[in-house]
Amino acid sequence: MALVLAPEQPLPFWLEALDAQIAHAPAFFDSRPVILDFGLLPPDQPNVAELIQNLADRGIRIIGTEGAHPSWPGIAKWGGPIGPAGATSRGDAARRPAGRVLAVAEEPRQEARQEARPQEAMSAPQAAVGPVEGPTLLVEQALRSGQQIVHEAGDVTILGAVAWGAEIIAGGSIHVYGALRGRAIAGFCGNKRARIFCRRLEAELLAIDGLYRTAEEWDPALHGAPAQAWLDGETMMLAPMD
Amino acid sequence: MAQVVVVTSGKGGVGKTTSTAALGAALAQGGENVVVVDFDVGLRNLDLVMGAERRVVFDLVNVVQGDAKLHQALIRDKRLENLALLPASQTRDKDALTSEGVTRVVGELRDKFDWILCDSPAGIERGATLAMRHADVAVVVTNAEVSSVRDSDRIIGLLDSKTEKAERGQRIPKHLLLTRYDAARAARGEMLKTEDVLEILSIPLLGIIPESQEVLRASNVGAPVTLANPTSSPARAYAEAARRLKGEQIRVSVPAERSGFFGKLFGRRAVA
Numbered sequence: 001m002a003l004v005l006a007p008e009q010p011l012p013f014w015l016e017a018l019d020a021q022i023a024h025a026p027a028f029f030d031s032r033p034v035i036l037d038f039g040l041l042p043p044d045q046p047n048v049a050e051l052i053q054n055l056a057d058r059g060i061r062i063i064g065t066e067g068a069h070p071s072w073p074g075i076a077k078w079g080g081p082i083g084p085a086g087a088t089s090r091g092d093a094a095r096r097p098a099g100r101v102l103a104v105a106e107e108p109r110q111e112a113r114q115e116a117r118p119q120e121a122m123s124a125p126q127a128a129v130g131p132v133e134g135p136t137l138l139v140e141q142a143l144r145s146g147q148q149i150v151h152e153a154g155d156v157t158i159l160g161a162v163a164w165g166a167e168i169i170a171g172g173s174i175h176v177y178g179a180l181r182g183r184a185i186a187g188f189c190g191n192k193r194a195r196i197f198c199r200r201l202e203a204e205l206l207a208i209d210g211l212y213r214t215a216e217e218w219d220p221a222l223h224g225a226p227a228q229a230w231l232d233g234e235t236m237m238l239a240p241m242d
Numbered sequence: 243m244a245q246v247v248v249v250t251s252g253k254g255g256v257g258k259t260t261s262t263a264a265l266g267a268a269l270a271q272g273g274e275n276v277v278v279v280d281f282d283v284g285l286r287n288l289d290l291v292m293g294a295e296r297r298v299v300f301d302l303v304n305v306v307q308g309d310a311k312l313h314q315a316l317i318r319d320k321r322l323e324n325l326a327l328l329p330a331s332q333t334r335d336k337d338a339l340t341s342e343g344v345t346r347v348v349g350e351l352r353d354k355f356d357w358i359l360c361d362s363p364a365g366i367e368r369g370a371t372l373a374m375r376h377a378d379v380a381v382v383v384t385n386a387e388v389s390s391v392r393d394s395d396r397i398i399g400l401l402d403s404k405t406e407k408a409e410r411g412q413r414i415p416k417h418l419l420l421t422r423y424d425a426a427r428a429a430r431g432e433m434l435k436t437e438d439v440l441e442i443l444s445i446p447l448l449g450i451i452p453e454s455q456e457v458l459r460a461s462n463v464g465a466p467v468t469l470a471n472p473t474s475s476p477a478r479a480y481a482e483a484a485r486r487l488k489g490e491q492i493r494v495s496v497p498a499e500r501s502g503f504f505g506k507l508f509g510r511r512a513v514a
Contacts, residue, residue: 142444144399145392146366161444163395179441 003029005060006037007051015054022058029060039067134171142178143168152189164204173197183207192231197241201227211236244352247359247487248377249419250401252393254364256385257421260457260467262361263291264477265381267466268484270325275356277316280330281373282363283338289329292319293464303331306343312350321469326355336369348376366396371404378407379487380416381448386423386433391442394418398443417448419483424453425497436496449483451476452497 007014022029036052048068055062134153142160143149149156152171161178168174168182171189173196180198187194187209194208201222205214206229213229213236226241249262259282266278280288283303289295294317300310305328312328319325328351331338351358362373374380380401384394398416407414420439427433440447452475460470468477468484475497482492 141402144402145395147399147403161442163399163442164392165396166399181442 003032004035004037004066005055006040008040009042011047011051018058029058032061033063034060035064035066036062037066041067136172137170143182145182162203170194185212186229187231194231196229198228199226200224201238206236206238208236213238244355245357245379246348246352246377247357247379247381248362248374248401249359249381249383250362250370250374250397251364251383251390252366252370252397253385253390256383256390257451257457258364258383259287259291259361260461261381261383261419261421261451261480262288262359263466264468264480265484265487266357266359267319267322267325268468268477268481269357269359269487270319270322271468271472271481272484272488273324274488275324275354276359277326277328277351277355277357278359278361279328279351280361281339281369282361283330283369284332284335285363286330286332288361289317289327290464291461291466292317292327294319294327294329295464298329301329301331302347303334303338305347306339308343312347312354321465336363336367336372339369339372341372341375344372344375366400370397371400374401374405376406377401377414380414381419381487382416382443382445383419383421384439384443385421386428386436386439388434391434391439394443398445416445417487418443418445419448419451421451422453423450423497447494448486449479449494450496451479451483 005018034055036055038048052062136155136157137149137151139149139156139158140160143158143162143166145163145165147163148167148169149158150169152169154170155172155175156168156170157175157177158168159177162168162176162180162182162184164181166182167185168176169185169188171194172186172191173194174184174186176184176196176198179200179202180196181202181204183205184196184198184203185205185207186196190209192209196206196208202224203215205212207213208229208231211231211234215223218238222238222240227238228241229236229238231237247265249258249265251258259280262278266276270276278288278292279302280286281302282288286301289298297317300315302315304310305312305315315328317327317329319327328347348358360373360377363369380398382394382397382401384390401414401416402408405414418440420436423436424433428435436447436450454467454474454476456471456474457467457476460467463470467474468480471477472481479497482494486492
């Protein structure tokens with residue numbers, strides 16, 4: 001999942017607060033693509049390049065920016081506003097056959113790094129905002145612990161089970177015909193209509209369009225039942241399917 | 243054709259070394275030419291279980307690095323002449339193993355033996371991935387408890403991505419060996435149910451080995467349990483597992499069957 005960082009004035013204080021958070025959770029930004037939202041900064045902010053360098057020094061990988069003023073020096077390198085994270089920059093991942101995606105699943109970090117190179121973000125067509133409808137990714141095997149599937153262009157259908165510690169990230173809906181024990185993140189590119197369906201709900205976490213619920217937050221009676229999750233406004237709904 | 247078997251689990255203490263020794267000895271008792279290889283460089287134990295700890299001169303690291311010839315490092319078992327051990331080094335660490343060296347040694351072993359059983363170190367790092375690298379078949383050793391099952395699932399994922407076979411687009415056959423099975427605790431519901439473990443890992447069952455004092459007793463006298471006490475229940479379970487590994491179809495029996503319930507359970511063959 002991409003995180004959005006929104007720096008505010010005065011920047012030294014903001015960076016200090018950021019450092020405190022990193023000290024508190026050192027692995028928090030590991031392998032997470034980050035979008036920098038300049039919306040809270042005044043338009044005359046001159047030190048964008050320095051700020052980006054400051055974040056890079058902290059190991060934060062910025063894949064794009066939002067709300068930058070075109071006149072800022074150095075911002076051209078970051079390509080100005082981009083669409084939802086990866087909606088376009090990871091297009092090639094979406095075109096890969098399922099087997100390939102599984103084969104690389106053991107190196108999600110490296111994969112993410114390659115896909116999130118800034119130059120790719122730069123070449124992104126700027127109009128691509130909003131939900132993406134694309135081909136469904138069909139995975140015929142089980143997803144094992146530690147494996148990750150990222151398919152931002154459409155739905156993901158898994159015929160097997162999704163183990164604890166496995167993760168599916170889909171731009172569209174997620175369908176799991178086995179037991180769902182890991183994490184399912186649907187509607188990743190801002191698709192509020194995405195849903196999660198599973199034959200057996202034993203998941204660690206469900207998320208749709210950035211809203212998430214962990215297993216602690218739903219009725220234990222749902223555990224082990226066929227279930228679906230969807231968004232009703234800003235609330236994630238979860239119900240058994242008979 | 244030689245079969246390279248990796249005995250692996252992710253988690254430590256589940257019984258990989260015991261199982262490698264017992265399966266290796268059982269295969270050798272059946273007339274196969276067998277070598278057991280200790281990949282746990284730095285924490286070697288297989289030599290102890292095989293009763294060869296005082297005969298180690300050269301080891302896997304020496305052979306991998308070209309300091310010794312393979313035949314110098316191989317230790318023939320005193321009880322079975324068609325059983326050999328390639329010990330690990332205790333004074334080195336896993337970085338001493340090079341990928342090319344391991345490839346060469348496994349290739350040489352393939353020429354000499356019918357079965358090459360690789361005892362993997364715990365974990366998912368370099369040592370474990372090198373041990374599984376050239377495997378034709380994997381035996382995933384698991385205890386019926388959540389952390390062990392979860393780690394085994396992770397290992398199965400690695401077997402499907404990090405092995406030579408997987409990189410060629412083939413699938414490596416994986417078998418589940420459920421070890422340290424305690425019938426009394428199972429009856430009290432203190433362990434995961436066998437059917438749940440099978441459902442979660444969804445690989446075929448090679449055998450269920452009961453928790454037994456015999457295993458400890460055998461390793462104390464430095465013998466695989468299948469040699470130390472062939473009539474004991476763990477030895478018989480290992481012997482059957484070894485025959486299944488060779489492709490025989492034998493029904494899996496659950497230790498200390500209480501009623502028809504488990505019989506019914508395993509009436510169906512384990513999931514493929």
